[in-house]
Amino acid sequence: MIEPATALSEVYANIAKAAKIARREPSDIELLAISKTHPAEAIEPLIRAGQRVFGENRVQEAQAKWPALMETHDAISLHLVGQLQSNKAEDAVRLFDCIHSLDRPSLVTALAKAFDKLGRRVPCFVQVDIGEEEQKGGCPISEVPALLGEAREADIPVIGLMCVPPLDLEPAPYFALLAKIAADNGLDKLSMGMSSDYETAIMLGATHVRVGSALFGARS
Numbered sequence: 166m167i168e169p170a171t172a173l174s175e176v177y178a179n180i181a182k183a184a185k186i187a188r189r190e191p192s193d194i195e196l197l198a199i200s201k202t203h204p205a206e207a208i209e210p211l212i213r214a215g216q217r218v219f220g221e222n223r224v225q226e227a228q229a230k231w232p233a234l235m236e237t238h239d240a241i242s243l244h245l246v247g248q249l250q251s252n253k254a255e256d257a258v259r260l261f262d263c264i265h266s267l268d269r270p271s272l273v274t275a276l277a278k279a280f281d282k283l284g285r286r287v288p289c290f291v292q293v294d295i296g297e298e299e300q301k302g303g304c305p306i307s308e309v310p311a312l313l314g315e316a317r318e319a320d321i322p323v324i325g326l327m328c329v330p331p332l333d334l335e336p337a338p339y340f341a342l343l344a345k346i347a348a349d350n351g352l353d354k355l356s357m358g359m360s361s362d363y364e365t366a367i368m369l370g371a372t373h374v375r376v377g378s379a380l381f382g383a384r385s
């Protein structure tokens with residue numbers, strides 16, 4: 166397997182290349198290193214190589230790994246990219262700096278309550294069920310405006326939209342659709358693109374790419 170620091174610089178080089186083709190600034194694209202399933206020993210080399218923004222998909226796993234890493238390393242920013250159960254909202258708000266999976270009214274309520282209780286509001290993305298695949302989570306496209314309205318009412322800082330396109334299909338049309346829905350709703354951040362398609366996502370406006378296996382190797 167290639168060295169984590171080498172993998173990291175390759176991914177940043179690819180981001181810069183894609184940004185250049187799209188006539189965008191590489192600094193407008195945030196790389197989230199998705200460290201789910203990987204232990205602290207696999208994460209530390211990336212931190213040492215300068216990476217500070219990470220993503221996890223499960224609250225409990227993140228609680229087990231990250232407090233210790235944050236104690237020894239400064240300025241870590243941790244993003245939640247997986248589905249969030251309402252009863253874990255408070256734990257999530259305590260640990261994460263950004264939540265990419267706001268997808269339903271009950272979670273708006275739970276997050277608003279957690280924000281108030283903890284006196285801390287973290288930026289959120291509304292996750293859109295862009296391929297209309299029920300099992301994947303995400304707000305149905307037709308319900309996005311209403312959910313955004315409810316989030317606004319509840320004082321939840323929604324900064325953009327997030328999606329996971331259907332597996333094994335060309336992702337570009339889905340990225341383009343997410344960008345259009347965001348623009349229609351006055352949002353300018355787009356969390357889209359993973360190891361296999363982050364360059365395509367950048368061409369279509371991604372501001373946050375979520376890259377796991379290209380940095381850490383395959384998950385077992």
Ligand SMILES: *Cc1c(COP(=O)(O)O)cnc(C)c1O
Binds near residue numbers: 360375
């Ligand atoms: C695991 C995961 C990723 C990273 O996937 P890779 O293909 O390993 O880059 C990105 N986004 C979400 C929501 C994930 O769960």
